[in-house]
Amino acid sequence: MNEAVRVEGLRKRYGALEALRGIDLAIGRGEFFGLLGPNGAGKSTLIHVMAGLARPTQGRVAVLGHDVVRDYRRARRCLGVVPQELVYDPFFTVREILEIQSGYFGLGRANRPWIEELIETLSLADKADTNVQALSGGMKRRVLIALALVHRPPVVVLDEPTAGVDVELRQALWQFVRRLHGDGHTIVLTTHYLEEAEALCERIAILDRGQLKALDRKEALLARYPYRLLCLTVDGDPARLPPAVAALVVAREGSRLTLRLNRLDHRVGDVLEALRAAGLRVADLGTREPSLEEVFLELVGREAA
Numbered sequence: 001m002n003e004a005v006r007v008e009g010l011r012k013r014y015g016a017l018e019a020l021r022g023i024d025l026a027i028g029r030g031e032f033f034g035l036l037g038p039n040g041a042g043k044s045t046l047i048h049v050m051a052g053l054a055r056p057t058q059g060r061v062a063v064l065g066h067d068v069v070r071d072y073r074r075a076r077r078c079l080g081v082v083p084q085e086l087v088y089d090p091f092f093t094v095r096e097i098l099e100i101q102s103g104y105f106g107l108g109r110a111n112r113p114w115i116e117e118l119i120e121t122l123s124l125a126d127k128a129d130t131n132v133q134a135l136s137g138g139m140k141r142r143v144l145i146a147l148a149l150v151h152r153p154p155v156v157v158l159d160e161p162t163a164g165v166d167v168e169l170r171q172a173l174w175q176f177v178r179r180l181h182g183d184g185h186t187i188v189l190t191t192h193y194l195e196e197a198e199a200l201c202e203r204i205a206i207l208d209r210g211q212l213k214a215l216d217r218k219e220a221l222l223a224r225y226p227y228r229l230l231c232l233t234v235d236g237d238p239a240r241l242p243p244a245v246a247a248l249v250v251a252r253e254g255s256r257l258t259l260r261l262n263r264l265d266h267r268v269g270d271v272l273e274a275l276r277a278a279g280l281r282v283a284d285l286g287t288r289e290p291s292l293e294e295v296f297l298e299l300v301g302r303e304a305a
């Protein structure tokens with residue numbers, strides 16, 4: 001059994017609202033999997049169902065073969081979920097909270113070295129005996145990660161772990177997550193930072209309004225977008241842009257234009273020729289490949305949040 005997570009025909013309804021409308025997907029063991037989608041797409045709902053925090057209306061989810069409803073305890077033990085916010089009793093210290101969580105999973109003294117290792121690796125040593133209440137936002141974020149990992153789960157789910165986190169902490173978190181992945185953990189990541197998903201994930205699912213819009217390897221997803229971008233700086237009155245060129249413009253900043261060229265239909269040479277014929281001189285020029293964000297917007301068809 002090489003699947004870390006299997007989702008079959010999953011539907012989740014909240015009253016009249018169907019947050020998940022029939023999701024089927026499988027995440028392989030050891031994969032770094034990205035879950036993307038605009039606000040309200042259903043990402044958190046899917047994670048909540050995986051973690052046993054929400055019950056499926058229909059369909060099933062299994063973690064390492066354990067059904068998250070029928071075999072809740074075993075499924076939950078295989079999963080470490082880093083939530084968006086810390087729910088904690090503010091009167092406990094960092095170390096105490098980790099020990100309580102460890103006890104919740106039935107792990108006793110033998111787990112203490114691992115707790116200390118987590119404290120060390122996540123640079124929480126200075127704060128280990130501080131009440132959680134007194135920690136900065138970034139430190140609380142580290143505690144959330146330590147909590148999710150306290151029982152050494154093989155599957156780690158990170159729900160927007162870097163939202164509102166400064167660059168330094170974000171780098172440290174990614175270094176740590178990469179290490180976990182390198183150690184053989186399956187990583188499932190939801191993020192609004194598409195460049196983050198692009199840098200880290202091997203396969204990416206794009207959810208929109210409760211449905212799976214795409215699920216593919218990152219490279220395949222990028223290759224699906226049949227465009228490349230041409231960035232130009234033109235000398236002369238941009239109002240004189242020939243209509244055929246103006247139709248390709250997707251962004252304009254003074255005399256800097258970004259054009260979207262279809263790989264099959266548009267040639268850079270033709271664009272330059274049309275500009276020259278209209279009396280416009282090109283002062284600077286560059287092309288670039290699309291980013292995951294562009295693919296995402298194309299697939300979802302509206303502004304990503």
Ligand SMILES: Nc1ncnc2c1ncn2[C@@H]1O[C@H](COP(=O)(O)OP(=O)(O)OP(=O)(O)O)[C@@H](O)[C@H]1O
Binds near residue numbers: 019046
């Ligand atoms: N407990 C709940 N009760 C009622 N509706 C809910 C509940 N949880 C989520 N929803 C609704 O389900 C839909 C999907 O929400 P969900 O939080 O899963 O989206 P998301 O993709 O995680 O969004 P975001 O990127 O904003 O976190 C939304 O319309 C949301 O309002």
